[in-house]
Amino acid sequence: MPELPEMETYKTLLRPRIVGFPITGIDVQREKSINVPVREFRERVQRRTVTDVSRRAKHLLIHLDSGDVLLAHLMLGGKLFYGTESEKPRRTTQVVLSFGERNLYFIGLRLGYLHVLTVGEAERRLSDLGPDPLDPSLTEERFFRALAGKRTALKSALTDQKTISGIGGCYSDEICFEAGLKPTRKVDSLSVEDVSALYRAMRVVLEEAIRFGGYMETPLFVGDTLTGGFDRRCKVYDRGGEPCVRCGRPLLQDEIVSRKTFYCANCQR
DNA sequence: AGGGCAACCCGGACGC
């Protein structure tokens, strides 16, 4: 479930810890999590130095001095932990990158993965993604055009990675609540003012989520007080039946294309 | 264009 703010938080916290450092060891505990034979993975990754950590949509990119890129997608429930073996939470780990005594653990990857790719391959893999919601070049005008002509439910459009990338189940609901729009609304029924409100809500919600470290419950490292701070600030996600923070009426749980959706029927139109 | 569906995968929740 990690979405844009969670991956952005990981990026920010990982940068000072692994950029400039060599990967001293590799441990692949589940081969399905990687894209090449273990031997090749080790040859391409071990002893390479990390030159940068970046994010694209829900992907985390670890750039190596060889030019290769480690592309991670945590899908549902995957998480990262950085620290020593004794600090690591007792969870099943699929891939471990060692940085001396400390390790970067990829935990609970199910459909998630850590792929080693050339820059070109990585670019191709990410080329279908729509604009990043926080990209300064995504103006309100461009956002309007991205949604133009769509007849889907608002939630479907917001979570469609080709339309706009990085938003998943939680933040689509939070953004709709902030904008005062029902996630079930058809996109082509939205007024110019609605789309404008949606655009502002998208930025407000995602920026606040990033400021508070997203909603991941497990800290990235021992003493990490940033990660997960947004969890308590979610206003509708996974709160079906609970009172709306604005009007007090119970929040509804609905389903849009077989995805759980939460909203307030009173505050959202 | 977009909805429906199956496939992928397994941690966690639930039942007994």
Place this chain on the structure above:
DNA sequence: TGCGTCCGGGTTGCCC
């Protein structure tokens, strides 16, 4: 405590 079962979630791809 332990075992079995089932579900969910993002993404891709295919069909209608």
